[in-house]
Amino acid sequence: MSPDQPPLSRALAAFALGDEPAILDRRGRRLAxxxxxxxxxxxxxxxxxEAGRASRRYVHAAWPQAAGPGWTSGSDAGLPVELAALINAxxxxxxxxxxxxxxxxxxxxxxxxxxLAAGDAREQPLSGGELVDAFLVGFEIAAKTGMALxxxxxxxxxxxxxxxxxIGTTAAAGRILGLDRDRLTAAxxxxxxxxxxxxxxxxxxxxxxxxxxAARNGLAAALxxxxxxxxxxxxIDGERGLLDLYGLGEARPEFxxxxxxxxxxxSPGTGLKLYPACYAAARPVDALLALRARHALHAxxxxxxRLAVPKNGLHPMIHHEPKTGLNAKFSMEYVxxxxLAxxxxxxxxxxxxxxxxxxxxxxxxxxxxxxxxxxRPEDPDALRSSPATGGRVVVELVLRDGRRxxxxxxxxxxxxxxxxxxxxLEGKFMTCAxxxxxAEEPARAAFDALMELEDVDDVRSVxxxxxxxxxxxx
Amino acid sequence: MSPDQPPLSRALAAFALGDEPAILDRRGRRLAxxxxxxxxxxxxxxxxxEAGRASRRYVHAAWPQAAGPGWTSGSDAGLPVELAALINAxxxxxxxxxxxxxxxxxxxxxxxxxxLAAGDAREQPLSGGELVDAFLVGFEIAAKTGMALxxxxxxxxxxxxxxxxxIGTTAAAGRILGLDRDRLTAAxxxxxxxxxxxxxxxxxxxxxxxxxxAARNGLAAALxxxxxxxxxxxxIDGERGLLDLYGLGEARPEFxxxxxxxxxxxSPGTGLKLYPACYAAARPVDALLALRARHALHAxxxxxxRLAVPKNGLHPMIHHEPKTGLNAKFSMEYVxxxxLAxxxxxxxxxxxxxxxxxxxxxxxxxxxxxxxxxxRPEDPDALRSSPATGGRVVVELVLRDGRRxxxxxxxxxxxxxxxxxxxxLEGKFMTCAxxxxxAEEPARAAFDALMELEDVDDVRSVxxxxxxxxxxxx
Numbered sequence: 001m002s003p004d005q006p007p008l009s010r011a012l013a014a015f016a017l018g019d020e021p022a023i024l025d026r027r028g029r030r031l032a033x034x035x036x037x038x039x040x041x042x043x044x045x046x047x048x049x050e051a052g053r054a055s056r057r058y059v060h061a062a063w064p065q066a067a068g069p070g071w072t073s074g075s076d077a078g079l080p081v082e083l084a085a086l087i088n089a090x091x092x093x094x095x096x097x098x099x100x101x102x103x104x105x106x107x108x109x110x111x112x113x114x115x116l117a118a119g120d121a122r123e124q125p126l127s128g129g130e131l132v133d134a135f136l137v138g139f140e141i142a143a144k145t146g147m148a149l150x151x152x153x154x155x156x157x158x159x160x161x162x163x164x165x166x167i168g169t170t171a172a173a174g175r176i177l178g179l180d181r182d183r184l185t186a187a188x189x190x191x192x193x194x195x196x197x198x199x200x201x202x203x204x205x206x207x208x209x210x211x212x213x214a215a216r217n218g219l220a221a222a223l224x225x226x227x228x229x230x231x232x233x234x235x236i237d238g239e240r241g242l243l244d245l246y247g248l249g250e251a252r253p254e255f256x257x258x259x260x261x262x263x264x265x266x267s268p269g270t271g272l273k274l275y276p277a278c279y280a281a282a283r284p285v286d287a288l289l290a291l292r293a294r295h296a297l298h299a300x301x302x303x304x305x306r307l308a309v310p311k312n313g314l315h316p317m318i319h320h321e322p323k324t325g326l327n328a329k330f331s332m333e334y335v336x337x338x339x340l341a342x343x344x345x346x347x348x349x350x351x352x353x354x355x356x357x358x359x360x361x362x363x364x365x366x367x368x369x370x371x372x373x374x375x376r377p378e379d380p381d382a383l384r385s386s387p388a389t390g391g392r393v394v395v396e397l398v399l400r401d402g403r404r405x406x407x408x409x410x411x412x413x414x415x416x417x418x419x420x421x422x423x424x425l426e427g428k429f430m431t432c433a434x435x436x437x438x439a440e441e442p443a444r445a446a447f448d449a450l451m452e453l454e455d456v457d458d459v460r461s462v463x464x465x466x467x468x469x470x471x472x473x474x
Numbered sequence: 475m476s477p478d479q480p481p482l483s484r485a486l487a488a489f490a491l492g493d494e495p496a497i498l499d500r501r502g503r504r505l506a507x508x509x510x511x512x513x514x515x516x517x518x519x520x521x522x523x524e525a526g527r528a529s530r531r532y533v534h535a536a537w538p539q540a541a542g543p544g545w546t547s548g549s550d551a552g553l554p555v556e557l558a559a560l561i562n563a564x565x566x567x568x569x570x571x572x573x574x575x576x577x578x579x580x581x582x583x584x585x586x587x588x589x590l591a592a593g594d595a596r597e598q599p600l601s602g603g604e605l606v607d608a609f610l611v612g613f614e615i616a617a618k619t620g621m622a623l624x625x626x627x628x629x630x631x632x633x634x635x636x637x638x639x640x641i642g643t644t645a646a647a648g649r650i651l652g653l654d655r656d657r658l659t660a661a662x663x664x665x666x667x668x669x670x671x672x673x674x675x676x677x678x679x680x681x682x683x684x685x686x687x688a689a690r691n692g693l694a695a696a697l698x699x700x701x702x703x704x705x706x707x708x709x710i711d712g713e714r715g716l717l718d719l720y721g722l723g724e725a726r727p728e729f730x731x732x733x734x735x736x737x738x739x740x741s742p743g744t745g746l747k748l749y750p751a752c753y754a755a756a757r758p759v760d761a762l763l764a765l766r767a768r769h770a771l772h773a774x775x776x777x778x779x780r781l782a783v784p785k786n787g788l789h790p791m792i793h794h795e796p797k798t799g800l801n802a803k804f805s806m807e808y809v810x811x812x813x814l815a816x817x818x819x820x821x822x823x824x825x826x827x828x829x830x831x832x833x834x835x836x837x838x839x840x841x842x843x844x845x846x847x848x849x850r851p852e853d854p855d856a857l858r859s860s861p862a863t864g865g866r867v868v869v870e871l872v873l874r875d876g877r878r879x880x881x882x883x884x885x886x887x888x889x890x891x892x893x894x895x896x897x898x899l900e901g902k903f904m905t906c907a908x909x910x911x912x913a914e915e916p917a918r919a920a921f922d923a924l925m926e927l928e929d930v931d932d933v934r935s936v937x938x939x940x941x942x943x944x945x946x947x948x
Contacts (some may be wrong), residue, residue, distance in 0.1 A: 058701035110744030157714030196670040206705040227532035231680040240674040
């Protein structure tokens with residue numbers, strides 16, 4: 001820390017509470033709408049996931065008398081706000097269908113969940129404009145915290161969705177709760193003492209729980225600071241502070257000194273997922289489906305599916321013989337085979353029964369994967385992209401009639417360079433709402449309202465219309 | 475991890491759920507009674523602390539409709555069990571008056587708080603015998619986790635009370651909740667994803683909050699596992715697991731393979747505090763008060779107070795001009811001066827007003843501190859002692875009449891080698907109860923019952939008699 005600079009937790013508080021038009025401008029605010037709408041969508045879908053069922057068992061057993069003002073997507077009754085934040089964010093990551101920011105994880109869902117729950121903790125209604133601003137500063141701080149913690153932090157085994165995410169949710173919740181600069185400074189220090197989450201738990205249902213912990217712990221830090229709990233103002237950048245302990249000697253605090261220049265949500269930008277699978281599958285599946293459509297192919301026409309990705313681009317796709325839908329999200333063989341067989345990839349593609357279909361298993365045996373240095377990311381330090389999202393991928397199909405057809409994709413649909421249009425967003429929103437057991441018409445009305453979020457006076461009034469249509473979802 | 479050994483989380487689950495008489499023997503159980511009784515005492519005292527006030531503001535603002543079965547010391551109404559665990563353990567560490575295990579922190583309070591709250595989450599009452607057994611296995615696992623994380627973990631800046639503590643509270647809560655081995659194995663993995671707590675926050679009210687987080691997070695991990703949340707069974711000892719990330723290459727998993735041989739609560743044993751200050755002050759103050767009594771001295775008789783401690787034995791006593799009671803707990807000058815002036819050191823000694831008394835400030839200027847290698851701990855690797863608790867200290871008083879008197883202390887009153895007797899425990903219990911605003915007679919009856927804890931059929935029935943006598947404590 002330079003002696004002429006304020007401690008980072010103080011600087012972050014000043015930024016998070018800022019309201020200068022230059023910071024929260026109209027353009028910045030519009031950037032926040034798609035990830036917010038997308039996050040609501042995946043929270044709705046999560047209701048019908050294994051995590052959704054576990055969360056209901058947990059509430060039933062651990063919180064039998066719980067009541068409070070916190071909105072949760074699957075419940076008519078309100079819950080205590082910290083519990084609502086936990087459950088909404090947990091649901092939103094349950095299907096691995098939420099957006100991803102290279103290097104910093106899945107930040108939008110915990111940011112939205114913490115902000116909504118903070119709004120429910122206040123007396124006055126939360127307006128759409130307030131929500132957008134809080135989301136934007138929280139997302140920015142989380143993204144830059146991820147970059148500041150550095151590559152070593154992620155490589156060593158921490159899950160940035162929750163570690164970096166928690167610092168951002170503190171900002172989002174603190175802004176909405178009306179903390180002053182001193183209290184928000186203290187909240188960052190409290191939050192720094194709750195930063196945890198092991199990559200070792202990837203592939204288990206603790207992974208989506210991490211998103212819930214990011215939302216709950218940031219909100220709790222803000223509420224505790226509001227109640228007068230103190231912390232050390234050097235808890236982010238001091239000796240034995242967050243960057244010191246978790247940055248492993250390679251922390252880059254400068255990322256937290258240069259906020260919104262540009263907004264991380266603009267550059268590198270967050271990628272919205274078209275498919276409920278690991279983001280590394282997005283480009284290969286886009287390329288395959290483009291070939292399938294362009295050449296009017298069926299599975300029977302294809303002798304072999306060849307995929308080439310940048311060096312290390314297959315790293316997260318660890319399952320080659322997936323047994324469950326959760327495994328299959330991390331199986332490149334499965335996503336390519338299922339996309340070719342079905343002409344698409346949706347939530348139903350990752351139900352356990354779908355994964356064991358004999359025709360798809362047969363197709364999987366005809367997938368050939370390779371890595372190719374020539375397809376490398378343009379960003380070798382992987383701060384703004386990764387081998388799974390930088391560079392480009394090539395899919396080549398060898399057809400039974402002897403032809404070979406090929407497609408190259410650098411930017412998958414939903415990424416900052418190929419963003420969803422309104423129809424794409426609406427399609428995903430409605431698919432998620434149906435999957436989660438929500439009634440069609442209120443969901444469509446909520447989507448329309450959320451697309452004009454800045455005109456909404458009371459966000460809660462929009463969300464409350466989202467009622468489960470299916471019995472069994474409380 | 476050796477290939478012929480089960481994953482540590484599975485081995486810990488088997489140990490935590492064991493009921494072999496050789497493990498939970500009568501002697502082991504008796505060892506648990508003093509720290510349990512002492513922990514209840516400090517939880518009661520914490521009610522009247524700054525943390526107690528903050529906790530009530532937090533509950534009021536963040537949990538306005540909260541209700542549940544969880545007992546908390548200062549409240550007539552029950553709270554949700556996770557919140558009760560948080561608040562009880564937070565209160566118990568609020569005054570830095572709870573016991574300390576060299577190398578692994580302040581483990582008894584979070585263990586007790588998590589166990590009590592887990593009992594409240596069940597239908598059947600929690601018996602004293604069950605509480606003792608759960609406390610014992612939780613304490614043991616936490617203590618050995620602290621040793622397994624190693625010296626580097628603590629030196630780097632993690633607060634073992636919460637990092638190691640969380641693994642232990644998971645065991646204590648899981649045993650009481652009746653988890654089977656698979657569920658408790660999963661619970662350890664979930665808990666490993668919530669291990670955090672920065673020493674940077676020492677000296678702020680986030681430090682006692684860490685104890686609360688240890689209790690809440692361990693209980694939550696057990697409840698989440700009970701609801702079916704899965705985790706990786708190598709989350710403790712696998713690559714990118716707890717020991718790998720937090721042990722900084724120096725983890726010693728063997729400590730978690732050799733549980734209860736001996737019980738950590740027996741050797742090195744946990745030190746109960748006679749004074750509500752940093753444990754490094756215990757021996758110097760004992761020595762000074764012994765001299766004061768033996769020679770019938772008053773402050774006016776003393777020209778100079780000389781203290782010699784082992785190398786690094788002054789390390790935690792960071793405040794030389796304390797301004798608040800919280801500072802003063804970490805000021806060697808203050809504790810010696812106040813003890814000489816008052817003939818003792820109690821909770822009132824650390825109220826803010828007491829710290830600024832001119833007579834005491836004047837005495838502080840006559841304190842001379844030094845470190846002496848010859849007084850070194852017998853345990854140079856500091857796993858079972860520290861410079862603040864190993865070796866011995868020497869206090870020399872230079873009197874105005876020219877005499878010099880000297881006392882040496884190796885083991886302070888309350889330590890395993892000089893344990894509290896029943897009167898000592900009762901004295902501290904009643905002092906804490908009065909300070910916390912609790913009525914005298916029910917407190918004394920509760921003390922008597924807790925001393926015979928194994929005969930108690932329903933622990934809750936004992937604790938519920940503890941009612942605040944003072945208005946303002948809810």
